[in-house]
Amino acid sequence: MRNENWMDNSSVRQRLTAALTEASASGKALANFMLANISSLPFETSRSVADKVGVSELTVGRFCRSIGYDGLKDLKERLKDDISDSPWLIGDRLRDLQQKSSTDAALARSLELAVASVVRVYEHAHTEAWNRAAKRIAEADRVFVAGFQTERGLAEAFVHMLRYLRDEVQLVDIAGGNFAEVLLTDPAGCTLVLIDARRYSRQSQLLAAKAAERGMPITIVTDLYCDWAASYGDEVFAVPTDLNLFWDAxxxxxxxxxxxxxxxxxxxxxxxxxxxxxxxxxxESFVGYSRGPK
Known part of the structure; x- marks a missing residue:
């Protein structure tokens, strides 16, 4: 039965955002996926959503009813008001690329998904959570950055570039096996940026849990399927990584x-x-640029 406790004028986005903190684990995962993929949600089915999130179709329907809709079809009907602005305003070069890709269905689909991923990133940049995270990273006394598995490279690059803007930026040591530099320091004035994507590292979730327990603010950059990020992150920026390629991108x-x-x-x-x-x-002094002083 549909949950009647919701206000009639609350939007789909508002209900999904509330579910990130109030729903069950599977509900949080569904809310996270729908928010991160909201522009293409009208083209999804209960089965496709269930397959991508890793839950049953019954769970999808139950979640939709828990936030006040009769089912996914009803949610998608109400979603029209939320996404009336189309993100698909593309230039001539992109149109040309679309035409070239039209003979290869897989490549054409990958292009659509890649553009949708970039659109989602820029949607994040217009949120209060984004401004809050950027301000904290700019002003904190110390910034810790952690990445595991293939995301380790993203963490290293982020630290390298962030050090051009400020000092006291540290790439978290994953070889020591204790994360003492993060968990034994005074959390006041510190912040943690955590980067992870499926299959998620066990260390990543444990570090997030321990840091949150100590009261350290955490910004998490992840994919659409991470069902634990909202439990620990002060900000969670979920980005589409399924671009119809062999590997998640x-x-x-x-x-x-x-x-x-x-x-x-x-x-x-x-x-x-x-x-x-x-x-x-x-x-320039230690390494030198290709056109630096002789």
Whole structure:
């Protein structure tokens, strides 16, 4: 039976956002997936959603009823008001690429999904959570960044670029096996940026749980399917990674992190230019650029 406790004027986005903290584990996973994939949700079915999230079709229907809809079909009907603005305003070069890809259905679908992933990243950048995370990363006394498995490379690149903007940025040591630098430091003035995608590292969830337990703010960059991120993250930025390719693609996650660096730069203010020049000068002294001074 449909849950009648919801206000009639609450939007689909509002109900899904509330479910991130109020629903069961499977409900949180469904809410996370629907929010992150909301532009293409009208084209999904109960079965396709169930397969992508890893739950049953009955669970999808039960979740929709728990947030006040008769089922997924009813939710999608109400969703029309939420996504009236179309993200598919593309230039001539993209149209040309679409036409070239039209003879290869798999490639054409991958292109659509890649564009949708970028759109989702820029949607994140217009939220209060985004501004809050960027401001904290810009102003915290210390910033820890952790990534595991293939996402370790994203973490390393983010740390490298963030150090151009500020000091006290540390890539979390995963070889020591204890994360003491994060968990034994005073959490006041510190923040943790955690990057992970399926199949998720056990260490990633444990680190998030322990850091949250100590009261350290956490920003999590992940994919659409992570059902534990909302339990620990002060901000969770979920990005589509299923681009119809052999491997899940984390390119959208890196696009998000580059955009986040841009926002951190804006929060740092004019003084950041001096640090950028200083770091570049040090690099020139120790390594050198291809057209640097002889």
């Amino acid at each position: 984390t390119s959208g996650m890196w696009t998000l992190m580059q955009l986040l660096l841009n926002s951190v730069f804006a929060h740092r203010g004019p003084s950041v230019e001096e640090r950028l020049n200083s770091v570049a000068s040090l690099y």
